[in-house]
Amino acid sequence: MEEHIRSFIVDNFLLGDATELEPHQSLLESGIVDSTGILELVMFLEDTYQIEVADKEMVPENLDSLKAVTAFVERKLNGRAPNAG
Numbered sequence: 884m885e886e887h888i889r890s891f892i893v894d895n896f897l898l899g900d901a902t903e904l905e906p907h908q909s910l911l912e913s914g915i916v917d918s919t920g921i922l923e924l925v926m927f928l929e930d931t932y933q934i935e936v937a938d939k940e941m942v943p944e945n946l947d948s949l950k951a952v953t954a955f956v957e958r959k960l961n962g963r964a965p966n967a968g
Contacts, residue, residue, distance in 0.1 A: 884932075885953040891927050892949065896920055906950045911943065921946055928952070934959040 885906075893901045896915050903915070910916045916924065924946060925936045934956065936945075945955040 884956060885949060887931070888928075888952055888956070889949055891931075892916075892924070895923065895927075904949065907948050909943075909947050910949075911947055924952070928956055932956050932960060 889901070889904065892910070892915065893899060893904060896910075897903055903913075908915075910920075921941065925941065928934060929936055936959075940955070944951060946952055
């Protein structure tokens with residue numbers, strides 16, 4: 884999952900240059916994404932992993948690094964009810 888999210892970030896925000904992306908690096912502080920980029924990332928996550936990201940979940944703790952995004956998606960997926968689809 885982390886590699887898939889990494890590929891999206893690299894392809895869409897770093898123009899294919901993965902050398903600038905470290906797992907714990909702040910996406911906002913390093914200028915990799917801006918507020919519009921966060922919305923693009925959220926749409927990608929929702930479409931790809933069939934999750935819903937609430938407005939209150941759009942915080943740096945969830946979306947400001949590759950590791951944070953991966954952990955957030957894993958929590959969302961693990962929190963689904965067994966019959967949720």
